[in-house]
Amino acid sequence: MKKIVSILLIISMLTTLFVGCGSKANDKVEKSEVQKIIEQAEQMTLEELYQKAIEESKGKTMYGIGNSSRGATAATGFIEELQKIDPSYDGVIEWSQPKNNSIFTLLNADITSSTHTYSMTLIQDGNQIQSKMINTGNLLNFIPKDWAEANGVNVEADGKPLTLQTLSKVFMFNNLGDKTYTNCWDFVYEGESPLFMGVDSEPVGKNFLYMLTSDKYSTMLKEAFEALDSSKQTYFQKTIDEVAEDAKNLGLTSENAKYGLAYIKLWCERYNEQTDDGPICNELVTNSAVGASGLLVYSKLRSVEESDTVSVNNITVAAYQDDYVGFGGFGYKHYLQVVKTAPLPWTACAFIAYMVTTEDGFYAWGKDMGGYSANPNINQDHSQDGYVDGENKFPAKNDRGYDWWTSAEGGALVLEDPVYCSEVSFNLGDWIDVIIGNKAAAQ
Numbered sequence: 001m002k003k004i005v006s007i008l009l010i011i012s013m014l015t016t017l018f019v020g021c022g023s024k025a026n027d028k029v030e031k032s033e034v035q036k037i038i039e040q041a042e043q044m045t046l047e048e049l050y051q052k053a054i055e056e057s058k059g060k061t062m063y064g065i066g067n068s069s070r071g072a073t074a075a076t077g078f079i080e081e082l083q084k085i086d087p088s089y090d091g092v093i094e095w096s097q098p099k100n101n102s103i104f105t106l107l108n109a110d111i112t113s114s115t116h117t118y119s120m121t122l123i124q125d126g127n128q129i130q131s132k133m134i135n136t137g138n139l140l141n142f143i144p145k146d147w148a149e150a151n152g153v154n155v156e157a158d159g160k161p162l163t164l165q166t167l168s169k170v171f172m173f174n175n176l177g178d179k180t181y182t183n184c185w186d187f188v189y190e191g192e193s194p195l196f197m198g199v200d201s202e203p204v205g206k207n208f209l210y211m212l213t214s215d216k217y218s219t220m221l222k223e224a225f226e227a228l229d230s231s232k233q234t235y236f237q238k239t240i241d242e243v244a245e246d247a248k249n250l251g252l253t254s255e256n257a258k259y260g261l262a263y264i265k266l267w268c269e270r271y272n273e274q275t276d277d278g279p280i281c282n283e284l285v286t287n288s289a290v291g292a293s294g295l296l297v298y299s300k301l302r303s304v305e306e307s308d309t310v311s312v313n314n315i316t317v318a319a320y321q322d323d324y325v326g327f328g329g330f331g332y333k334h335y336l337q338v339v340k341t342a343p344l345p346w347t348a349c350a351f352i353a354y355m356v357t358t359e360d361g362f363y364a365w366g367k368d369m370g371g372y373s374a375n376p377n378i379n380q381d382h383s384q385d386g387y388v389d390g391e392n393k394f395p396a397k398n399d400r401g402y403d404w405w406t407s408a409e410g411g412a413l414v415l416e417d418p419v420y421c422s423e424v425s426f427n428l429g430d431w432i433d434v435i436i437g438n439k440a441a442a443q
Contacts, residue, residue: 032340033345034140034338034339034340034341034342034345035140035340037345037346037349038140038141038142038338038345038349041142041144041345041346041349041350041353042142042143042144042145042148043145044145045145045146046144046146046350046353046354046357046358049144049346049349049350049353050081050082050085050350051085052346052347052349052350053082053091053346053347053349053350053351054082054085054086054089054091055346056344056345056346056347057091057344057346057347058086058088058089058090058091059090059091060091060092060344061091061092061093061094062091062092062093062094062119062120062343062344062347062348062351063093063094063095063096063117063118063119064093064094064095064096064118064119064120064121064122064348064351065095065096065097065098065103065106065107065118065121065122066095066096066097066103066121066122066123066334067097067103067122067123067124067334068097068122068334068365069095069097070364070365071095071097071122071364072093072095073363073364074351074354074355074361074362074363074364075093075095075351077354077360077361077363077364078093078350078351078354078355078361079091079092079093081354081360091347093351101125101201101202101203103121103123104128104132104133106118107121107133107138107139107339108132108138110339110341111138111339111340111341116339116341116342116343117343118339118342119338119339119342119343119344119345119347119348120336120337120338120339120342120348120351120352121139121336121337121339122164122334122335122336123139123334123335123337124204124332124333124334124335125203125204125207125332126204126207126332126333126335126416126417126418126421126422127203127206127207127210127418127421127422127425128203129161129335129337129418130418130419130421130422131422131425133337134161134418135422137340138339138340139161139337139338139339139340140337140338140339140340141159141160141161141162141337141338142162142336142337142338142348142349142352143155143159143162144162144349144352144353144356144357146353146357147159147162147353147356147357147374147375150357150375150377151376151377152375152376152377153374153375153376154374157374158333158374159374161335161336161337161418162335162336162337162352162356162374163333163334163335163336163374164333164334164335164336164355164356164362164365164373164374165333165334165362165365165366165371165372165373165374166331166332166333166371166372166374166402166406166413166415167297167299167331167332167333167334167370167371167372168297168298168329168330168331168370168371168372168405168411168413169208169277169295169296169297169298169329169330169331169332170295170296170298170317170318170319170328170329170370170411170413171184171187171194171293171294171295171317171318171319171328171329172284172293172294172295172296172315172316172317172318172396173284173291173292173293173294173315173316173318174284174285174286174289174290174291174292174293174314174315175314175315175316176287176289176290176291176314177290177291178291179290179291181293181316181318182318182321182323182324182325183224183227183228183324183325183326184221184224184263184318184325184326184327184328185221185224185225185228185232185236185263185326187267187270187293187295188263188266188267188270189232189235189236190235192270192293193270193271193272194267194270194271194272194293194294194295195271195272195274195280195283195284195292195293195294195295195296196267196271196272196273196274196280196294196295196296197273197274197275197276197277197280197296198273198274198275199268199432199436200436201275204332204416206425206429206432207332207416207421208330208332208414208416209264209267209268209428209432210420210421210424210425210428210429211330211414211415211416211417211420211421212260212261212263212264212414213247213250213252213254213257213260213261213264213424213428214254214260214417214420215253215254215255215256217260217327217414218254218256218257218258218259218260219254219256219259220326220327220408220412221256221259221260221262221263221326221327222256222259223325223326224325224326224327225240225259227325227326236262236266239262239265239266240258240259240262241258242262242265243258243261243262243265244258246258246261246431247261250424250427250428250431251424251427252424252428261431264432264435265435268432268435268436268439269435269439271295277296277297277300278300278303280294280296280300281294281296281300281301281303281304282304282310284296284314284315285301285304285310285311285312285314285315286309286310286314287309287310287314288309289314295329295330297370298317298329298369298370298399299368299369299370299371301315301369301394301396301397302368302369302385302397312386312394312396312397313393313394313395313396315396316396317396319405319410319411319412320395320396320400326412327411327412327413327414328405328410328411328412328413329405329411329413329414330413330414330415330416331405331406331413331414331415331416332416333416334365336352336355336356338352356373356374356375356378357375357378358378359378359380361378362375362378362379363380366378366379366380367380368382369382369385369397369399370382370399372401372402372405376402379401379402381401382397382398382399382401383398383399383400383401384398385397385398385399386398
């Protein structure tokens with residue numbers, strides 16, 4: 001018996017030794033050239049990055065891909081900056097915006113091919129970015145030195161992954177008539193059908209729903225529920241009780257997750273699916289949309305053309321009401337990443353730094369209300385966008401800014417967290433799909 005015990009101890013020691021050696025070997029995995037360049041770039045100023053970009057991409061074309069077509073506008077400004085330093089610089093940036101959420105497929109195909117095209121991306125949908133791109137190492141994070149050191153930047157919240165901007169989708173309603181919406185639960189009350197882009201056509205909408213089950217936002221929903229009158233509480237309580245067991249089965253950890261699930265269920269059963277936020281806005285501002293409501297990109301109000309039958313003054317931004325309770329919409333982000341197989345990584349880093357550290361670099365997005373740079377120093381003031389000739393003619397267009405929209409005392413936007421979304425999406429996504437499927441089958 002002693003011999004057997006001795007042999008087992010020796011085997012155990014050898015196993016530990018080999019595992020330990022294996023771990024040390026794995027710790028020393030050689031970094032790729034792109035990773036090494038990113039590490040160097042993170043120690044450089046913007047001017048130093050410009051020089052590196054000029055050296056690398058002179059006479060060449062860098063390819064970028066993104067969910068926003070405005071990347072092409074920013075690219076033009078970036079090239080002009082490089083030409084100020086070196087008038088002979090003749091590099092080019094080709095920008096593409098794929099449709100139908102195909103950006104992940106295109107990037108993966110490029111990364112796994114024998115030749116590589118794309119160097120950087122401006123990408124949205126935190127859930128898929130985290131699970132398909134960051135966890136796999138296909139996209140690499142670059143945090144510019146000047147950005148990280150800028151006054152007011154939150155590196156922890158907006159640097160992992162690097163945020164270009166937060167976009168706001170807010171609750172609005174047509175104020176012609178006697179309908180009121182003073183609580184976020186009012187939008188899922190009996191008989192309501194808020195206009196909304198379908199979660200399958202725009203996945204960030206699904207991320208919004210995922211976030212409602214997190215501790216922060218499910219607790220916010222509980223508090224908003226408690227602020228309702230007794231008749232509405234009775235109405236919603238049935239659904240809250242109905243989904244309580246689902247919260248446990250889905251592995252949700254917040255003690256108030258049932259409030260988030262109840263809201264998700266009612267929202268998916270109620271919302272009137274639309275193809276885009278533009279048509280939603282165009283509908284809500286008409287004289288004929290009495291009492292209608294929607295959840296849409298705030299900046300869409302910028303393009304409303306006033307007439308006898310159409311006006312921004314026909315709508316109210318729900319959260320701008322003094323007595324409004326609960327969240328006023330949701331915020332999703334555009335992230336900037338370097339592709340791990342980037343042919344021109346220095347140029348990619350310089351272009352990214354240009355967009356997040358300079359007013360000109362962010363101008364393509366910052367010129368409109370509802371889009372907020374993670375670098376507060378380059379945000380434009382849109383608090384008087386509703387003023388005409390000194391008169392406050394369209395109050396709904398007076399953007400109160402990122403700090404107001406993201407505070408509990410302000411608009412309390414539900415903010416996308418890529419890690420949380422990726423953790424709950426597998427089970428919760430199926431749960432949501434069943435609700436939407438049942439709704440479609442019943443129609």
